Each structure stands twice: as structure tokens, then as C-alpha cells.
Amino acid sequence: QVQLVESGGDVVQPGRSLRLSCAASGFTFSNYYMHWVRQAPGKGLEWVAVIWNDGSTKYYADSVKGRFTISRDKSKNTLYLQMNSLRAEDTAVYYCARGAHSSGPFDYWGQGTLVTVSS
Amino acid sequence: QSVLTQPPSVSGAPGQRVTISCTGSSSNIGAGYDVHWYQQLPGTAPKLLIYTNTNRPSGVPDRFSGSKSGTSASLAISGLQAEDEADYYCQSYDSSLRGIFGTGTKVTVL
Secondary structure (H helix, E strand, O other): OOEEEEEOOOEEOOOOOEEEEEEEEOOOHHHOEEEEEEEOOOOOEEEEEEEOOOOOOEEEOOOOOOOEEEEEEHHHOEEEEEEOOOOHHHOEEEEEEEEOOOOOOEEEEOOOEEEEEOO | OOOEEOOOEEEEOOOOOEEEEEEOOOOOHHHOOOOEEEEEOOOOOOEEEEEOOOEOOOOOOOOEEEEEEOOEEEEEEOOOOHHHOEEEEEEEEOOOOOEEEEOOEEEEEO
């Protein structure tokens, strides 16, 4: 069955970096678009970034553009989110989610990993 | 980056029908991008509820239905049940193929 398992969440100081991982299993990873979505405590969902199935195209939310980088490793069936210059407002649960095509739904989600940015 | 507007909350008695609106613009829903809906139960990850405007994934009860018209979409829950108490989000894309979520609606079963 399809599984997405995030890891890497932690408490970090403002300005520092963190890398999140999302291990995928149960499907052909290279056939699917992959997204990161976050949810600040008590708030709604915010789309963060997408990487296309072949890794050729990446898009970012304005709030993270220039600071976050999405990538994927086909050999490890793993999605990554490199987060630099972290701010307090980046504090959130980060979910990875699978997408079938460029404007498709997020049909499977991971359980999320918590990132807390605080001094 | 644009956002989709939803009512903060809706409520209904068991068995009633409630609807949640999702209002976008000509740069997202009105540009022809499909709308998808998610249900988030307390303390859990979101779950796909309706995809491509009107379709239900396997396992989703037919009490849930979706529609889209112009720059808006709607989710209807008929025969409301206690287990439907959750947060609901619509989602689409903008012209740059970046994802957009609705502001979220909390459904309360009275």
C-alpha cells in the first residue's frame, strides 16, 4: 500500500537550516509529482512546493521562494525539502503529499513532521 | 499568491444537509483548474475527499458531493453524521501551477 513517511522535523533557531525527508513506498515514485504542504499550529493548510515526476520542474510558494529547495532521489524513493534561513513563521507541521499530475489532487499524505523555529 | 475563500464554519443537526463554498478568481478556478476537497479530522493528516470537482475516491460515502461553476466550487454533505465533524479544505492551482488551498471550514454537528 502507498506509504509516505516524513522525518527530520526538529526545534531550530531562527536563521538556521533543516532538511526534511519523505520516504515513499508502495508505488512507482518516479511516476508521480510530489508536494510539500505545511500547517502552522491552529491554522489552515499552506502549499509549499512541488517537484514534477522527472524532477525537471519545481515551483514554490512566494513565502518560501529563495529559502527552500525541493528535490527528489529516484534511487532512494525519497523526497526532500531543504529549508534555509528559517523564520519563526515557518513553524508548522510539514506534510509530503503525492500528486498524479500537474494540476491533480493530493491523493496520499504522510503523517507530518513538526518544525519549530524558536530561539 | 492567491487564496481560495471558504466560510470559517458551518453547522447542522444530524441528518441535515450542509454546504461549503469555495470562492476563487479568474486566475485559478475560473481559469479552468479543477477543485479538490480534503477532510482533516482532529490531530490527523488531511484526506482526499473529492477530486476533479465531483469525483469521490473509493471508500468515501456518497453523502459527500462536489460541484464547480465559474470561479467557485461547493462541497455538500447530506445526512450529516457525528463523524463528519472536521475541518474541510478546497484546493486548486494558479496559472503558474502552484497549489492553492482554501481558508478552511470547520463543520460542527449540533
